[in-house]
Amino acid sequence: MRSETAARVLDAAKRLGYVVNPIARSLKTSRSSSIGVVIPDLTNALFPPIMRGIDNVLEPLGYIPLLVNTDNDKEREAKQVAALRARQVEGLIVGTALLSDPGLERLAAEGFPVVLINRRTESSILPTVAGDNVAGVNLAVDYLVGLGHRRIAFLAGPQTTWTGQVRLRAYRNALQDHKIAYDEALVVFTEQFIETEGARGTRELLDRNVPFTALIAGNDLHALGCFDVFAERGIRCPEDVSVTGFNDMPFVDKLSPALTTIHIPQYEVGREAARMLIERINAKADVPAKSVLLPVELVIRGSAAAPASADRNGGAPAGRPARRATTTAV
Amino acid sequence: MRSETAARVLDAAKRLGYVVNPIARSLKTSRSSSIGVVIPDLTNALFPPIMRGIDNVLEPLGYIPLLVNTDNDKEREAKQVAALRARQVEGLIVGTALLSDPGLERLAAEGFPVVLINRRTESSILPTVAGDNVAGVNLAVDYLVGLGHRRIAFLAGPQTTWTGQVRLRAYRNALQDHKIAYDEALVVFTEQFIETEGARGTRELLDRNVPFTALIAGNDLHALGCFDVFAERGIRCPEDVSVTGFNDMPFVDKLSPALTTIHIPQYEVGREAARMLIERINAKADVPAKSVLLPVELVIRGSAAAPASADRNGGAPAGRPARRATTTAV
DNA sequence: ATGAAAGCGCTAACAC
């Protein structure tokens, strides 16, 4: 065909509003240009930025994410994954919290592209992207110890989640680095990463009547629960006890005191997960299941200060503009 | 075919792991079992609950929502809508803020199912679901007046948005109902529904040096901006000025003072929009474009109290558990 | 280089 004719055809096509039918294309190519995103609950403030990160890399490539919520229900998850596969998604990004997941592992073993966010499973068939939890806990412990704290309590997240487990282990190790003995009277376990569990845990800790001057909350929601209980019992933060969180959710800078916490780059987590998935989708041969840890930051705000009894004072007074300390992850 | 044979076939199918290919089905039926959801930004706390509401009604029907973010960019929106249509979505739920949208109106006029959330366009071709903004403003004004306020300022949202316009009009009317003269020195316009614009507006208002004892913020984010400026200038809330918000975003109950605001049932907005869309998709003939307003609630927390000068005192002291006042919408 | 045609997996229409 002469190029001039070609131009005229293209022109006519545009004028008549022709658009390719991706359905027909999919049928022929058995590619769908869509990927499945499986999360517990979009309403959890962690996930919107992750979703946007995913979308940000997928969109320019012509992929569209299909989002499903599982509400942490194992059965629902299986059903949703099946529905996604039926729609011929080319890969899956999974952000649910289960520690092991035979269904997903089987999928991955069959060569179906899957990447996990914010967790790792026991077997390492599945590639992962997450914030560097160990570095985050270290940042928090170092900071607190630097402020003069020695009795640092820990609100452990659910041990059925990878995040819960890894943060607890990091806490033990970090104490050890500072030659502080691990005292199990200072750690309390929670069932879920939610505010009420943070409150329950804090009450339990307080009721043990063992002294402590600082508290590392399992995440920001737990910290919210701490604040509730402190208000209940007339405990002042940071004067009586310092608190740090995890995640740096929106608006935790608006609390009183503003929450000192570990910032996790959720948007980047989403981007990286999407990139990784695309790489796997495009790969001819099997790609080894690498796992990437993104650097986290300590965001210093008002909820931690030197303990009343401390000699040296390095505390950040409430209301001071946030400073940031960074670690670069492995 | 004998039913026994049929059973054997079904059995074999299951054993072989047969699943229908929805792509092929779509190609044949030109139905996709998917609908498009167009929002400015998932990261805006308004939208996750709306999304879940949509998902909640769509999922049992076998529909899947395809979500796109426009970042309020007109061009991007057009592109995204085109992409969605190319994917053969059977309908569109649109939550962007533009006051008129010829593209969408054309679509709707052609009989393509579209429903708008949280806004209405000038022409009424498009069906809508939103919270009852007028009732919400009335609730706020009535409450403030009941507390003894007469000089009630208003942070008007962008007048390029339906929400911004309708709330301003409602404010004027509500004042009139209370025989309070409308004073344009007490209203300031903002460019966007974001915190910094709330701050800018509040500064502008304060700099006018006209006295006021209460301030109705355009939405919760604006209220956050107010609080920032109050902190800057040593103004106490609610002692010096009362503030109310709009939306009842997550965590505004954690602010100091906890924000008194109008609760909008976003989850229900999503559900209702999805129901409406499905109804239109299934309709043989044209369905008239009704618009439904969902009831809102005044959530009384700590950011509004009686003015210092007031005779009667009906103020809610900070920290008191929230009470709710409801209106049923039209 | 250009064009023709087969076929992806399904559904609906039709003939039996």
Place this chain on the structure above:
DNA sequence: GTGTTAGCGCTTTCAT
């Protein structure tokens, strides 16, 4: 009722 077939719109292979 039961079975057969055309064709949805695209891509890709194959013949020209």
